[in-house]
Amino acid sequence: MSARPLARPAPIVAAGAKGRPQGSKDDMTPPRTIDLGGARVTLQWEDATLVLPSGVLRANCQCTACRQAAAGGGVTVRGDVEVTGASPIGGYGVQFHFSDGHERGIFPWTYLRRLAGA
Numbered sequence: 001m002s003a004r005p006l007a008r009p010a011p012i013v014a015a016g017a018k019g020r021p022q023g024s025k026d027d028m029t030p031p032r033t034i035d036l037g038g039a040r041v042t043l044q045w046e047d048a049t050l051v052l053p054s055g056v057l058r059a060n061c062q063c064t065a066c067r068q069a070a071a072g073g074g075v076t077v078r079g080d081v082e083v084t085g086a087s088p089i090g091g092y093g094v095q096f097h098f099s100d101g102h103e104r105g106i107f108p109w110t111y112l113r114r115l116a117g118a
């Protein structure tokens with residue numbers, strides 16, 4: 001086994017670049033725009049864009065009722081569910097309103113990034 005030392009220098013961020021490390025406190029920054037496109041939701045930060053299918057959001061709702069349903073076998077999600085509205089929650093997340101009438105789940109930005117695999 002060759003244990004080569006990691007000689008990779010720290011990345012140099014050019015002046016004016018919008019780079020920022022993952023997991024920084026800036027993860028709490030609200031997106032500039034939230035675009036509700038029916039079957040999907042697009043959240044846009046200066047340096048990142050998340051696109052999440054409405055059904056994925058609905059299936060991963062973290063409200064008490066959905067977490068209980070998930071623990072008891074799964075949340076039933078209609079295939080054509082859409083996000084019909086979004087209410088900012090204290091700057092750290094958003095509450096989505098779904099076309100099936102559900103609107104109790106709060107989705108922190110960090111949770112949305114995790115759902116999107118970002």
Ligand SMILES: [Zn+2]
Pocket residue numbers: 061062063064065066067102104105
């Ligand atoms: Zn829920």
